[in-house]
Amino acid sequence: MKINDYIELIDKKLEEFMPINYPQKIFKAMKYTVTLKGKRLRPIMCLETCKMFGGNFEDAIPTACAIEMLHAQTLIHDDLPCMDNDMYRRGQLTNHMVFGEANAVLAGDALLTFAPQTILKNSKHLGAEKLLKIMEEYFHAAGAHGVIAGQVVDIESEKFEVNEDDEQLPEILDYIHTHKTADLFKLALRTGAIIANATEQQIEDITEFGQYMGVAFQIADDILDVTSTFEEMGKTLGKDKEAGKLTYVNLYGLEKSKKDLNELIDKCFDILSKHNLKSEIFEQILTKIRNN
Amino acid sequence: MKINDYIELIDKKLEEFMPINYPQKIFKAMKYTVTLKGKRLRPIMCLETCKMFGGNFEDAIPTACAIEMLHAQTLIHDDLPCMDNDMYRRGQLTNHMVFGEANAVLAGDALLTFAPQTILKNSKHLGAEKLLKIMEEYFHAAGAHGVIAGQVVDIESEKFEVNEDDEQLPEILDYIHTHKTADLFKLALRTGAIIANATEQQIEDITEFGQYMGVAFQIADDILDVTSTFEEMGKTLGKDKEAGKLTYVNLYGLEKSKKDLNELIDKCFDILSKHNLKSEIFEQILTKIRNN
Numbered sequence: 001m002k003i004n005d006y007i008e009l010i011d012k013k014l015e016e017f018m019p020i021n022y023p024q025k026i027f028k029a030m031k032y033t034v035t036l037k038g039k040r041l042r043p044i045m046c047l048e049t050c051k052m053f054g055g056n057f058e059d060a061i062p063t064a065c066a067i068e069m070l071h072a073q074t075l076i077h078d079d080l081p082c083m084d085n086d087m088y089r090r091g092q093l094t095n096h097m098v099f100g101e102a103n104a105v106l107a108g109d110a111l112l113t114f115a116p117q118t119i120l121k122n123s124k125h126l127g128a129e130k131l132l133k134i135m136e137e138y139f140h141a142a143g144a145h146g147v148i149a150g151q152v153v154d155i156e157s158e159k160f161e162v163n164e165d166d167e168q169l170p171e172i173l174d175y176i177h178t179h180k181t182a183d184l185f186k187l188a189l190r191t192g193a194i195i196a197n198a199t200e201q202q203i204e205d206i207t208e209f210g211q212y213m214g215v216a217f218q219i220a221d222d223i224l225d226v227t228s229t230f231e232e233m234g235k236t237l238g239k240d241k242e243a244g245k246l247t248y249v250n251l252y253g254l255e256k257s258k259k260d261l262n263e264l265i266d267k268c269f270d271i272l273s274k275h276n277l278k279s280e281i282f283e284q285i286l287t288k289i290r291n292n
Numbered sequence: 293m294k295i296n297d298y299i300e301l302i303d304k305k306l307e308e309f310m311p312i313n314y315p316q317k318i319f320k321a322m323k324y325t326v327t328l329k330g331k332r333l334r335p336i337m338c339l340e341t342c343k344m345f346g347g348n349f350e351d352a353i354p355t356a357c358a359i360e361m362l363h364a365q366t367l368i369h370d371d372l373p374c375m376d377n378d379m380y381r382r383g384q385l386t387n388h389m390v391f392g393e394a395n396a397v398l399a400g401d402a403l404l405t406f407a408p409q410t411i412l413k414n415s416k417h418l419g420a421e422k423l424l425k426i427m428e429e430y431f432h433a434a435g436a437h438g439v440i441a442g443q444v445v446d447i448e449s450e451k452f453e454v455n456e457d458d459e460q461l462p463e464i465l466d467y468i469h470t471h472k473t474a475d476l477f478k479l480a481l482r483t484g485a486i487i488a489n490a491t492e493q494q495i496e497d498i499t500e501f502g503q504y505m506g507v508a509f510q511i512a513d514d515i516l517d518v519t520s521t522f523e524e525m526g527k528t529l530g531k532d533k534e535a536g537k538l539t540y541v542n543l544y545g546l547e548k549s550k551k552d553l554n555e556l557i558d559k560c561f562d563i564l565s566k567h568n569l570k571s572e573i574f575e576q577i578l579t580k581i582r583n584n
Contacts, residue, residue, distance in 0.1 A: 021436070022441075023441050026441065027436060030436065080394075082394045082397060102372075102374045102375050102447050103444065105369055106369070106440050106443060110435050110440045112404045113434045113435040114435055114436060116408075116427070120427060120428055128421050128423075128424050131420075140409070143405040143409060144319060144406060151398060152317055152318045153315050155395070
């Protein structure tokens, strides 16, 4: 499988898993953000990890798609007027701009349970024990110890003055990146590994990989926020700088950000080679993150 | 167990299941609405159903508490400015009035996965198969085919003129009541029955009971909205009438509402006696709903 084959498969399956039932408005709102054209990074990571550990990647399709739904949920709610108040996402209007604020809140809510429901409905052959493990991973990553923890601290951090001498800021920034970004990466990797019957040690290794990759991805995103354009990114940029937001670039400057990004990507490659894990897909993704 | 014993037990367990971890703000916001003094109707229904079908009600405690968390989630999001815009709930300020809108959205999100996580963490002895059944029930009731369907159609119905001659309105109202209210009742009853190893037929019977009871409860609530005071209810009243909202009382008038409420409660008693189900607790709750 090449990256584009994965994307095509995931898009087709997302379409299949999300029929428009009554009340149509809510199903349309849910589907709208999930099916916006995207890189499908998280589901690809789930499928490829499953394959890399000797599993059948097709077993991981419902889980991979559910993680994309969860990702869309976080985007819908993060874009709300009371949060980041964003009008564009992936080059299109955000959910609340199309469906209204109330429906956007409810669409996000609905996705939070629709996603694990999709796993249970379509992965019965994995067996009850494994499904429960996947549920636990999902709840952890989606919840107040996972992405939500990241978002809460991110919102709080907006009050801080970004100041290189403030010793607590690096730790806070690391916390935000870990939870807001790396936790969903780790969810994708860990569930892919679990489905492939990877060992505990392998799951630990891939979790470490996901931590580095998630933080690297977020640094790359922070860099792009100051160096890219709306046309390239499909969302309003430069908002971070404008808002004096706690980001990697605002805290450390562009040069150190690029250096640290490079080091994290190197660490990811090291983990792959140390454990003799071969994946062209991951090599391509890592290289893409490194080069923005 | 008397009703007050159940309430005391549920309050104690909710406290226990919800420690304040980091980031404190999100855990405090989640806990705030869950632990507001309430009737604990849904968790009591879960525990009592488990007992009524010969199970050990203590096995159902985590599930019962999770359903109360889910209920609180719906309250937090329904009260938001973009939805019902309510300032008071159970006599206290609503979640977003205390923690801000962004945190209220996130607290609701977090509860949606914290609730089933609480079940998995604390009910391992039920076994994987039964836990998966409970998860399926939970996802169905919490999602776009459950409470959210009710809330979406409720919001849409605000556009309608309430008019006795409009033939589609009774069906829409029934849909709203079924999903917004009865679906959580049915979740409580069905999971209680599942934990007690009830038969398929028994689960069907108790589902029918929950449907009648849920609609009856909502009619009683609509009646109270026009006949009660803020002090009695702990929330702003008369808003339904003011907003020309599609409610049972606005559509059918007070007299027919009271009559239909009575008939539904009779049906609930009939189901209990027909299936030889004995429960003082349910008798008390039904009588209380009947008499407002």
